[in-house]
Amino acid sequence: MATYKKRGYKPKATKKNDEVEDNFNEEESTTAEVFNNLDEGANKTEEWVAGNQKPILIAIGVVVVAALAYLGYSRFVEQPKEFEAADEIAQSQIYFENALDATNKDQDSLFNLALNGGNGKYGLLKVIDNYGGTSSGNLAHYYAGVAYLNIGKYKEAIDQLEDFKSDDEILAPLAKGAIGDAFMQLNQPEEALGYYEKAASMRKNKFTTPKFLMKAAITAIQLKKGADAEKHLSKIEEEYSDSPEAENVPVYLGQAQGLQ
Incomplete structure (x- = not known):
């Protein structure tokens, strides 16, 4: 049997509907409050800019x-x-x-x-x-x-x-090695050795690296530092075997090993 609603019938509000309506009203109120705050903030910013135009323009x-x-x-x-x-x-x-x-x-x-x-x-x-x-x-x-x-x-x-x-590939180590040469002429081989080693390690290329490794090795032999000399000579032999300095490695390597 079908059931019909009487004319003028109004559904009774449920608790759930009341809660939804309350939440909607709260959200609407919160949104309005946010926009009001934004408006107030914008107004304050405009006021601040208007009141500080001169220092802003100066800056x-x-x-x-x-x-x-x-x-x-x-x-x-x-x-x-x-x-x-x-x-x-x-x-x-x-x-x-x-x-x-x-x-x-x-x-x-x-x-x-x-x-x-x-x-x-x-x-x-x-x-x-x-x-x-x-x-x-x-x-x-x-x-x-x-x-x-x-x-x-x-x-x-x-x-x-x-x-x-300089950061130049060639000039930077050449300058450092030339300082080593000057210390050698001043009879300060310890200082010279340090500069030769720096010059050899600054850049890796086939010109300056074996050149200053060899100078470092010869100076180390003069200072009777056989192990240091052998290390520099071995590096020439292993990594720069096609350099002119490599041809003299066997001669100096024997001297270096004889000091150990």
Whole structure:
């Protein structure tokens, strides 16, 4: 038998329905509160910005000016200085290269010209003084160090070479090894050995690594450090067997082993 609802019949609210309605009202109230808080926060931010426009604009202006100043300094001060330094060092480089190719008679005078200048151009020492922060000024330390080394001014050579900074594959170890050469000339083999070992380990290539491993081995033999010498010689033999230094390994290896 079918059951029909009477006209005007209203279902009786259940407890569950009451809870749903209450939850909905709570969520609606919470949402409204969140938006009100956001509005209040936005209003406070706007008020703060409005009240602090001047310091904000000043701060932005400082940042912009600093950025423009840096770009301007780089373009109008640093770059021209780099060009000037490169122009000034060019003549010294020519003297230096000619000195390396010259006979002993002319070497000293050419190295001195490289150091002190000629033909109206700065020498390496003036380039260092006037353009110390440039790439050419840094490179001048290397040239000056090698020039001093060749004319027998070993302490000056060490000072210049210590000031030279480079990540170059060849120049960096050459500079370090040249300091070792200067200490050898000063009869300080212990210091020389340390620099030769540093030069050999700085980079791994077929030119500088076996060169300074051999110098380290010979110096170690002189200091009667047979084990150290054998270690350096064995490395040449194992890793750089096609280098010119490898040909002399058997001779020095016998000496090293005889010290142990």
